[in-house]
Amino acid sequence: MDNRQAAVATTVVVLGTGGTIAGRAQCRDDHTGYTAGQIGVQALLHGIPVPTGHHVEHEQVAQIDSKDMGPAVWRPLLARVQHHLQRPDVAGLVVTHGTDTLEETAYLLQRVLCPAKPVVLTCAMRPATALAPDGPQNLADALLVAAHPGARGVVVVCAGRAHRADAVQKIHPYRLDAFSSGDAGPLGQVEQGRLTLWRAWPAAAEVAGFNGNPWPSPQHQHDELLPRLLAAEGWHRVETIVSHAGADGALVRALLAYAGPGVAPLRGLVVAGTGNGTLHQDVLAALRQAQAQGVVVWRTTRCAEGRVVPGDAPEQDGIPAIALPLAQARLALQLALLHGDALGAAKVAG
Ligand code: ASP
DSSP states (O other): OOOOOOSSOOEEEEEEEESGGGOBOSSTTOSSSOBSSOSOHHHHTTTOOOOTTOEEEEEEEEEEOGGGOSHHHHHHHHHHHHHHHTOTTEEEEEEEOOSTTHHHHHHHHHHHHOOSSEEEEEOOSSOTTSSSOSHHHHHHHHHHHHTSTTOOEEEEEETTEEEETTTOEEOOSSOSSOEEOGGGOOSEEEETTEEEESSOOOOGGGSOOBTTBOOSOHHHHHHHHHHHHHSGGGOOEEEEEEOOTTOOSHHHHHHHHOOOTTOOOEEEEEEEEBTTTBOOHHHHHHHHHHHHTTOEEEEEEOSSSOOOOTTSOGGGTTSOBOSSOHHHHHHHHHHHHHTSSOTTSTTTOO
16 A cells, blocks of 8 residues: 655545435425436536645546445445555545445545545535535535645545544434534534644544454555455445344344345344443344354444443343444444454454
């Protein structure tokens, strides 16, 4: 990996993937009945101020509603981001993306590429055709962060706030300020073309690991993970479930039994537990059955904020808790399984 910042890097590359920021509606006051991923990234950049001393290049990697995001787009996106990071003239990247799965793409890019330059994901809650679209300001703010001296790592910029990839969650289906970093708080804010930092830029090794255990070194992760993720067979089947009042474990047993031509076997399961990651006893019994069949099971919390504090539920030992939101935890397990040594499996548990 060689994506260190060059002495004179003045290019910001903007990669388009679709989303509401590129969405089109029939009428200007329609904020929900639009079609995402309609307008090209070149048109989105029209009239957006370019940070002083920089110039902008653009590339359309995909044009989708991010509710449909997955390996088919992640593969080319990882490859193109990595390609541009390695260019000495590139100061940073911006990725335009839908809000629905933004936190997943951000986490994946950070964990796999560990960029020493900024990779700024941005979005919009209103389509580009709205009376007062939020996309243009978000895009201008994202360009500014991507060109900011010393910026590094994958960052989400929306509604004047910058968030780290391991903490950010979409918390509102409609509000313009739809993202939160929860207890961690945002990385910083952009006001009047100025970035104020409240926390340190993400360093690769800092991204939340597993119950305080660091992930393997960034170099190791990158060299091992990227080629495997770029290969079609690199993505394991990892599902999520939620524990709730009245749960009976039937869903877990159905997942275990589900098989057929073209159906990849279940390799991992992340359960969003109640409160501090506690699990209904019947769900726990079904999860034990899954573990006995070789499925790696992790738990997190279904609480909107905070992370599971380990050690509080001894009866659930053996279902390790991970300090990440559910969406990021699912990807973390997928990456851990890819390591082949099942970092998150029994070895690390407890
Ligand atoms: N469904 C849209 C998407 O994620 C929502 C958005 O971008 O706000 O692409």
